[in-house]
Amino acid sequence: MAATAPNRRGRWRAALTALALAAAAGPALAVEPGERLADPALEARARDLSAELRCLVCQNQSIDDSNAALARDLRVLLRERLAAGDSDDQVRQFMTVRYGDFVLLRPPxxxxxxxxxxxxxxxxxxxxxxxxxxxxxxxGGITPAAPLSAEEKKRLETLMEATPR
Amino acid sequence: MSTPGPSSFRPIFLLPLVVFAAVAVYFLFGLQLDSRKLPSALIGLPTPAFALPPLAGAPPAPGVSGTIPGLAAEDFKGQVSLVNVFASWCGPCLVEHPFFMRLAETTPIPIVAINYKDKPENAAAWLRRFGNPYRRIGADEDGRVGIDWGVYGVPETFVVDGQGTIRFKHVGPVTEAAMRDDILPCIENLRNGRDCS
CATH class of the missing domain: 1.20.5 (Single alpha-helices involved in coiled-coils or other helix-helix interfaces)
Structure with a gap:
């Protein structure tokens, strides 16, 4: 009995660890391992940039999300540009020259x-x-109306008189 | 108690209705648009600088004897050309293919091609089987030149004028109507020194 207690605790710990890892992993990504850049800072810029570029094939996805072949080509191309020293704006311009403003998910x-x-x-x-x-x-309540004109007063009087009391 | 008479109506009350009607009409027109057809960012601009190698094993085209050369930006100088982006793996390319064959056989309009992300042996076999309407074929195996041309779905067809400027783009398979109403008039106009449309 003494041996099973730590064992059970270990099993619980393993299950919790697995759960925590699964929660941390987040949704599956279209970016394939081979596409990633070795430099994490550059890769982070690539991810941010590709999340705001539209996949032209599946128009409501970014190229970061899409599995389309063109999206993959554009992701690779984008990383090549960054590795070659392009700024984020230069990469955006590279894309808009070819595909127009439509390629930007956030219009200028x-x-x-x-x-x-x-x-x-x-x-x-x-x-x-x-x-x-x-x-x-x-x-402000009902604004006091303009005083009755002479004609209106006269009409009111005739009405009042005509009404049976 | 006062009941509002007709005198309490003011034209401003119609404003929401007018705004709604305007927005509705605008959206109604928007619904007629095909969201898959994007205006090319390259219309009116020179073709990208590129030079593609020839497609190995390409069969001869009507009026062209010998091997089919590759395609480069300089090849557009001097005459209006039709540029077709095709691939053997592309189903709709087969739909438009007879139009290009007929055009190549009956008119002197030069039709050239970018073979997009294809295996050369597959593309050559495809052309041997269905016919080759292209006087020049550039093999764009990695699709980089296609990206420079703003290609996002094959087939795509461009009209390039004699100065090497892209004047018209058709996305998707060319239909009889597109050929008759857009592409051929555009080529005819450009040849006579006028604008595309």
Whole structure:
């Protein structure tokens, strides 16, 4: 009996370790081991960059996520550019020259995209302004109307007289 | 109690409706677009600088005797050409292939090709079996030149003018309609010194 207790504890520890490892591993990645750069800092930059480049074949995935052959080619090409000393912007430019702005999952801010970038905020601001105005007017109560004109007074009087009391 | 009469209506109340209608119309047009067809970033720009080796074992093309040479950027100078990006592993390439064969047999328009990410022996066998409409074929085995051309799905077809500028791009298999309405008029216009469309 004395021997089984530590044994059982060891089994528990192993199970917990396995669970912790599984949780830490995260989702499966499209990046294959052979593609990775030896330099971890460069590889981290490559991962960040490829996460914001669109896979042109499977359009709503980044090339970091996609298993498409073109995505793989672009990942390898991107790492080659970084290894050759390109800056992040130079790599982005390399891609947009070939595939247009569409390859960027985050569109650049420029006059054609102002509506895209600022439209939602502008719509929300407009809505907030409208709501604010509506409530301010209500809180202020009904604003006293303009005094009745002579004609309206006369009409009111005739109405009052016509009404049976 | 006061019931709001017609006098309390103000034109501003119509604003949400108008905005909604405008957005709806905009989206309706957006729905007609094919999201798989991307405008090429290279239209109006010179072809990328490249030089591809010939495809080993390529059979002769109509009007070309001897071996089929490779393809380089300099080859576009002097005449309007049709550039087809194809591969033997690409199913839709077989769909458009008869159009290129007919074009090669009946017109003097030079059709050249980039053989994208293919094994040369497979590509040569494919051309022997279905016919070779291409006067020049560049073997792009690793697909790097394809990336320089902004290729993201084969088949793709480009019209390049006599100065080596890319003027038109068709993504996906060329159809009878695309040939008649877009590609051939573009080539004809360019040959007469006009714009592509």
């Amino acid at each position: 801010v420029r006059p054609e995209t102002y509506l895209l970038w600022f439209g939602p905020a502008a719509a929300a601001a407009l809505g907030a302004f409208g709501i604010l105005r509506f409530f301010r007017r209500r809180r």
